[in-house]
Amino acid sequence: MTRTVSAPAWSVPAPLRTAVLALGVQSALALAYLGLTDAGLTAPTMLAVPFVWVTVAVVAVRHADRPRVGRVSRWIAGGIGAAYALGLGWLTGAVGAAANAGTSADLLLLPPGWGPLFRYSGSQVALTLIPYRLVGIVALGYLVSLALRDVVDEGLSVGVGGVVALGSCASCALPLVASAAGALGGAGLGVGAAPTVGGGTYLLGTAAFVLAAWVLAARPLRRYTWR
Template sequence: MSRLARSLARSSPTWSLPAPARTAVLALGAQSALALCYLWATPAGLSTPAMLAVPFVWVTVAAVAVRHARRPAGSRRVRWLAAGVGVAYALGLAWLMGGISPTTGATSGVDVALLPPGWGPALRYRGAELSLTLLPYRLVGVATLGYLLSLSVRDVAESGLSAGLGGLFALGSCAGCALPLVAAVGGALGGAGLGLGAAPTIGGGTYLVGTAAYLLAVGLFVSRPGRYIVR
């Protein structure tokens, strides 16, 4: 290589994707590979493009948020308290979404519904008191929202409400919790049920509304107005 070429190579600016974008690309690649394996190994079919996109959006956003959200330190007691709040919220969200419900009828057992990728494989369990319907993308999304809420709780504990707007904004970001709940109730009223043995449908757009609410909630949790995404 000539001296001029080496000089140009050293002086040329290097460019790379931001870290969150790289995480998103990796998450999309992993999901695509898993979806192809799932379709190859099972008789599960495909759905409409919009329905297929919903799980990819939820899981990709979850991966980026969990990987790059700011993690306040906090004492062990604060971390346990925050984790408890996050778990309680996730369970409440799963209940309103229909993932957890009281058992109706006398039958019990476990089965797997081979729904389209992301929606399936859906694990369904019916016990004496409770029934569970676990769709992969919603399981990831609900767990992510619970985890992000726990980070917000730790942020408030770290900054303190008396510290000013930073703590207040961090607490106020929890208003995003209500958005997926409203969408979930709307989906239930619209008849877009889950775990009924049939492939899910748009149900008048309730799943798309739920996805928009999920994105907004994750954005509020991650940004925690006055805080910023890092690394």
């Protein structure tokens, strides 16, 4: 009697498939952006920063565990997450108080991911929206809301991973503030200029963002399974 032994099935992990897809879409959009505008390229290291942020944000949001909670708990967690994103945007300079009484808006065609950078100044609010950073801040706010569902649904002792994640994520704002300060001051991302590494603050901010996104998505102090 002959017995057939089949090799174990092998498949690419879902997060890796998502990362490859995200990189492919970003590459296509970047090529189209470069072809349709006069935006130039920058140093490979700085060009990679937006790709890392967006890819990590997409993977974290797509594969983060979503605890099932009631509608009220979901709205509370969502509201806190939105407030967190708004606060992080304020700290990094994406949102701020208007410096001038008039209203103005412009679009800077910086390298892919860094641009198109949208700036707006109204009577009350000023916006400086760098595409990759906007994606990252929104993703962190959403991940914070998911982490808070653990605390709301399972209690503080069981959902302590979410609390630890919040502390870890808050620390990521520090290097982001430094890089934003350099950008707005012209040291890192001047008006009409390509971004350059200024004291490594952008790279430090990227490393902190990756760590914060992982902690918030995986919440390692609780049982977690990629889906």
